[in-house]
Amino acid sequence: MIRNTPGGYGRVAIAFHWSMAVLIVFMLVLGLYMHELPQTDPATFRLYQLHKSVGFVVLALAVLRLFWRFLNPAPKLPDTMKPWERLAAHAGHIGLYALMFALPLSGWLMVSASPWNIPTVLFDVLPVPHLPVPEALGQKAEAEATLKTVHALAAYTLVGLLVAHIGAALKHHFIARDETLRRMVSTAPAKSAA
Numbered sequence: 001m002i003r004n005t006p007g008g009y010g011r012v013a014i015a016f017h018w019s020m021a022v023l024i025v026f027m028l029v030l031g032l033y034m035h036e037l038p039q040t041d042p043a044t045f046r047l048y049q050l051h052k053s054v055g056f057v058v059l060a061l062a063v064l065r066l067f068w069r070f071l072n073p074a075p076k077l078p079d080t081m082k083p084w085e086r087l088a089a090h091a092g093h094i095g096l097y098a099l100m101f102a103l104p105l106s107g108w109l110m111v112s113a114s115p116w117n118i119p120t121v122l123f124d125v126l127p128v129p130h131l132p133v134p135e136a137l138g139q140k141a142e143a144e145a146t147l148k149t150v151h152a153l154a155a156y157t158l159v160g161l162l163v164a165h166i167g168a169a170l171k172h173h174f175i176a177r178d179e180t181l182r183r184m185v186s187t188a189p190a191k192s193a194a
């Protein structure tokens, strides 16, 4: 099953979910770690370049994933879920999709605004141009500082949403004992309760 069905996610949605989950968690850890290192060390510079490169991979995957998502509606939520739980699940997923774009885009804008004008070369191979920075954000240094705050706030919001997201997945699996987590892992049809 390549595509989603009303009963479960297809292989493509599952592959997007878990490959991006690994990359995004890696990016959160790397971002928090590199931020604490001495900024003049060449090893720190290489980690920043890696952070930027993987961030662009996340952005490209997010574009493809959203496109696939529009063509493939999500499977039905379990009937046992209360209206507020359905609303929270939908709002949480929209928030996660939004942050998959907001993080790389705010990062890209931040490095574009930097007065140091450091080039971004993905994996030392593919140069990426700087974005035009909106004038409303002020002079370069001021715009960079604002965008740093936006990027960090987006990252902390993502951590909070992920705690709720993973908590909800575990609650579905171990407390409600429904198919929610299993169908994001495998395309095999649900076993009957008998």
Ligand code: HEM
Pocket: 017, 020, 021, 022, 024, 025, 069, 074, 075, 077, 089, 093, 096, 097, 100, 162, 165, 166, 169, 170, 180, 181, 182, 184
């Ligand atoms: C251990 C970590 C994770 C677990 C256990 C997990 C679990 C799940 C499960 C079970 C679903 C299906 C929900 C449903 O059927 O309605 C889901 C959907 C989703 N997850 Fe995760 N997830 C994890 C990490 C992540 C990460 C890091 C992200 C990205 C920031 C993410 C983004 C999403 C999105 C956007 C959906 C909705 C997919 C769609 O309907 O298109 N998840 N997750």
Ligand code: HEM
Pocket: 024, 027, 028, 029, 030, 031, 032, 035, 048, 051, 052, 054, 055, 056, 058, 100, 103, 104, 105, 106, 107, 108, 110, 111, 120, 148, 151, 152, 155
């Ligand atoms: C999924 C994508 C991304 C995630 C999850 C992410 C996450 C993070 C985190 C957690 C931090 C540390 C924030 C702090 O504590 O102040 C950080 C910093 C940073 N990120 Fe990202 N990031 C992503 C994409 C990008 C991209 C695409 C770029 C640039 C093209 C970028 C450039 C930077 C830079 C330059 C810093 C250091 C900011 C500083 O010195 O304060 N990030 N990122």
